[in-house]
Amino acid sequence: MAGTKAAAEEIEVAGHTVRLSSPDRVIFPKRGFTKADVFGYYLGVGDGIMRALRERPTTLQRFPDGIEGEMFFQKRVPTRGVPPWVRTTEITFPSGRTAAELCPVDLAHVAWAAQMGTVVFHPWPVRADEPDRPDELRVDLDPQPGTDFAHAATAAAELRAILDELGVPGWPKTSGGRGVHVYLRIQPRWSFVEVRRATIALARELARRRPDLVTTAWWKEERGERVFVDYNQMARDRTIACAYSLRANARATVSTPVTWDELPDVDPDDFDLRTVPQRLAEQGDPHAGIDDAGWDITPLLEWAERDAAAGEGDLPYPPDHPKMPGEPKRVQPSRDRDRPR
Template sequence: MGGTTKAAVTEVEVAGHTVRLTSPDRVIFPQRGFTKADVFRYYLSVGDGILRALRDRPTTLQRFPEGVEGEMFFQKRIPTRGVPPWVETAEITFPSGRTAAELCPADLAHVAWAAQMGTVVFHPWPVRSAAVDHPDELRVDLDPQPGTDFTHAAQAAAELRALLDELGVPGWPKTSGGRGVHVYLRIQPRWTFVEVRRATIALARELERRRPELVTTSWWKEERGSRVFVDYNQMARDRTIACAYSLRANARATVSTPVTWEELPDVEPDDFDLATVPPRLAEHGDPHAGIDDAPWDISPLLDWADRDAAAGQGDLPYPPDHPKMPGEPKRVQPSRDRDRPR
């Protein structure tokens, strides 16, 4: 009766490539009972939607080889061994100046291969492989602070929509998979990360001026209060957001889900999960289907940034792991800043 049982292996044809699925019965979401095979099939079922979000984008993989309650790591470099020859990569440069070859999905087989490797969450850069230093996606992250929730983030998004309508640019909202809301703008890939971040700060400040009781741009948590924080640093180099149709690593297996502006005030983010999103996409289509149709010129936002700078509102702090940038204010918590006027 000795010997070992060989682990189950399935080979699946995806986009003209053979992708191996091993350990299909491994439980990835224990509280829901969803397995590795469920995750794998989920990503195949939302193929058009997630490829719209990932195609040709360098992508960091958030991997959970033993499930979401086990060890987690972010993979920014594709392994040098054991990778199918058809897997494509793109070289990106970190703020430190170091480089890495990241997965760059060219088709759905790349997504399936990543799922086989234990990837639960996909974090694409806001660039394409043809111009890795020039974002083509401006991301507005509306992050509810303690004392606020998804309802407040949706209210901030509605105010943002009105502002974008004045600018004549469409915004594309989605749930974060948690309490927040993300709104994407497709932009022309002509500007650097520094310039696009500066434009995002200008947009956030205008939103804050219009709804100061609801929205804040304060980097320091002690100054945010019970408001929705516009996390402008999501446009700093090497900061990423879970993409549209990506699963999130929580107990409910929620999905960051594109919605229409009309739906946004009434949706419940927890209703969008591994089981419910595929039939929703099949029945209603992708609300982000037109996102690539009209890339926008962000010059009006850069004009706002110049206006703000002339009025004494310059740059804001970068993330703590980012090199000090020219013109950046001190990274000192206000309550600990000895030079701050009292």
């Protein structure tokens, strides 16, 4: 009968029963993708997304009524109505407050989150056993107005050359939009502050080599038509959509791991809810080796010390972050009355 809602289903995932209610609810209106499509997508990329999420505290970007409806970020797993097998881990925000976030240990956790209307998964760069010590250094190459994905891919190639000199592998992926993310697997020995400093040092080196293409300027008025390295993605409680996560846009694109060789030629719009499961099944995961070894970031920390000695110290934190020791003023340059003219 017209207008009848599809019945809820119970699906076995990783040894657990996950309830899928309202499977016919439309989540991506422009393409007609339903909640069942999103649920099925995440089962279809299970190996890849678990490599990105396993044992990581994860913020959920939820759209219960579809991407054109209300959106919210869920950082705390509810204390009621949650299956007893759902795992959480405690994370500490910059304010000092804590939360029990979802900590996926198997694909059932991802399926449960999809049932709850999650479209985008935002894991912390830490594991549950070391929640204050990142094991993932993330380089976010963000094209500014006047630039596009091709510029980000060119910047990524320059970054690859630096990483080759350092002897560390980088793992690129599309952002699902116009940007490129490059991940480094690092030893979980350093604090968020230290890993952010290392990221700034790496970003500055990249900008020195290609000042025409890359910038580390936090203030938009200073960036120009360049690719911004968003070093603050390594600040505590800042997260990036993970590998194989859907993005909340009209095309239902996916943040997709790629090889270095294919990066210059891909079109990020080609990676979406329909195409990525087949790509993963046929070609495997380009990030399959990401967990093989953690890198010692000491060379980057030495670069940071060198830069500080040359007068290039810390850079501004995000506006919602507590003021940090040694941080410069968070004042837009054009409004800074103390700035030399």
